[in-house]
Amino acid sequence: MDSQFLKKVGLKVTLPRIKILEILESAGTARHMSAEDVYKALLEHGDDVGLATVYRVLTQFEQAGILTRHHFEGGQSVFEMDEGKHHDHILCTKCGRVDEFVDPTIEERQKAIADKFGYTMTDHSLYIYGVCKECRKKEKA
Amino acid sequence: MDSQFLKKVGLKVTLPRIKILEILESAGTARHMSAEDVYKALLEHGDDVGLATVYRVLTQFEQAGILTRHHFEGGQSVFEMDEGKHHDHILCTKCGRVDEFVDPTIEERQKAIADKFGYTMTDHSLYIYGVCKECRKKEKA
DNA sequence: ACGACAATGCAAAAGATTATCATTTGTTTG
DNA sequence: CAAACAAATGATAATCTTTTGCATTGTCGT
Ligand SMILES: [Mn+2]
Ligand SMILES: [Mn+2]
Ligand SMILES: [Zn+2]
Ligand SMILES: [Zn+2]
Numbered sequence: 001m002d003s004q005f006l007k008k009v010g011l012k013v014t015l016p017r018i019k020i021l022e023i024l025e026s027a028g029t030a031r032h033m034s035a036e037d038v039y040k041a042l043l044e045h046g047d048d049v050g051l052a053t054v055y056r057v058l059t060q061f062e063q064a065g066i067l068t069r070h071h072f073e074g075g076q077s078v079f080e081m082d083e084g085k086h087h088d089h090i091l092c093t094k095c096g097r098v099d100e101f102v103d104p105t106i107e108e109r110q111k112a113i114a115d116k117f118g119y120t121m122t123d124h125s126l127y128i129y130g131v132c133k134e135c136r137k138k139e140k141a
Numbered sequence: 142m143d144s145q146f147l148k149k150v151g152l153k154v155t156l157p158r159i160k161i162l163e164i165l166e167s168a169g170t171a172r173h174m175s176a177e178d179v180y181k182a183l184l185e186h187g188d189d190v191g192l193a194t195v196y197r198v199l200t201q202f203e204q205a206g207i208l209t210r211h212h213f214e215g216g217q218s219v220f221e222m223d224e225g226k227h228h229d230h231i232l233c234t235k236c237g238r239v240d241e242f243v244d245p246t247i248e249e250r251q252k253a254i255a256d257k258f259g260y261t262m263t264d265h266s267l268y269i270y271g272v273c274k275e276c277r278k279k280e281k282a
Numbered sequence: 283a284c285g286a287c288a289a290t291g292c293a294a295a296a297g298a299t300t301a302t303c304a305t306t307t308g309t310t311t312g
Numbered sequence: 313c314a315a316a317c318a319a320a321t322g323a324t325a326a327t328c329t330t331t332t333g334c335a336t337t338g339t340c341g342t
Binding site: 034 | 338339
């Protein structure tokens with residue numbers, strides 16, 4: 001949260017890092033942001049940070065465990081504050097809406113599958129794609 | 142399989158398309174190939190096909206339902222012959238090994254989650270990442 | 283305040299994929 | 313079978329996202 005946090009993970013407390021943290025923390029519903037999203041948000045706030053720095057800092061935050069990186073369909077990486085609790089995502093392919101969920105049964109089954117194939121599981125990614133309720137309404141109209 | 146298949150889906154029977162089909166069909170264990178992989182395989186066979194054509198044809202085959210496209214971690218799209226039966230993947234992050242599985246319980250739970258959130262599910266992708274047995278052995282040594 | 287070293291910004295580079303367009307090839311027709 | 317037309321190809325340029333090089337600036341412990 002505060003900048004002492006950065007020191008703790010071995011990163012110097014710089015203006016770009018503080019600003020980027022602020023953006024991510026105050027993102028609200030738009031928790032899932034690409035580097036470009038973060039960059040634009042910074043500019044809108046009047047903070048002039050280079051795009052390359054945004055990329056660098058996001059990667060550092062990811063390695064420090066502050067952020068989680070996702071690979072939604074469509075190319076760019078998206079990041080979100082790591083709130084400690086793992087979750088997966090369901091996305092609307094029409095409007096880009098994102099919802100989060102955790103399903104203990106699925107989590108458990110994944111581990112079982114890894115075991116069965118002799119893998120030590122390090123990570124997994126599950127994305128469900130579909131059309132949300134609002135977008136279905138619009139389509140009918 | 143044969144080239145009449147191409148006609149059926151509205152694609153002209155051209156040399157590049159036939160060659161690319163052959164590569165994909167005879168891929169064996171290396172079923173999952175990137176455009177670059179296919180391109181290199183063609184060159185090794187002495188078939189001079191342009192990289193742009195490989196990209197175009199793979200996309201066309203995907204749209205025709207002959208191929209399935211996946212987004213494994215690491216940037217490039219990978220393709221595989223569509224054998225009709227859906228499956229998910231578990232990958233070794235050390236050696237690139239890929240295994241395939243189907244878990245009815247997970248499939249079912251995904252549908253339930255989509256319902257719960259009011260989505261009409263159109264697709265989903267599940268990748269489990271880990272270290273395979275062979276690679277664990279090597280690490281210990 | 284000083285100095286060592288990390289961090290930044292800009293521009294160039296890289297990697298993957300798509301678009302452009304002149305030329306070639308496949309398919310249809312007579 | 314050859315002409316005619318449209319579709320497909322290949323070389324290259326362009327795009328998009330992300331990374332890198334490097335000179336300059338900023339941070340932090342002393
Ligand atoms: Mn999330
Ligand atoms: Mn597969
Ligand atoms: Zn929607
Ligand atoms: Zn392995």
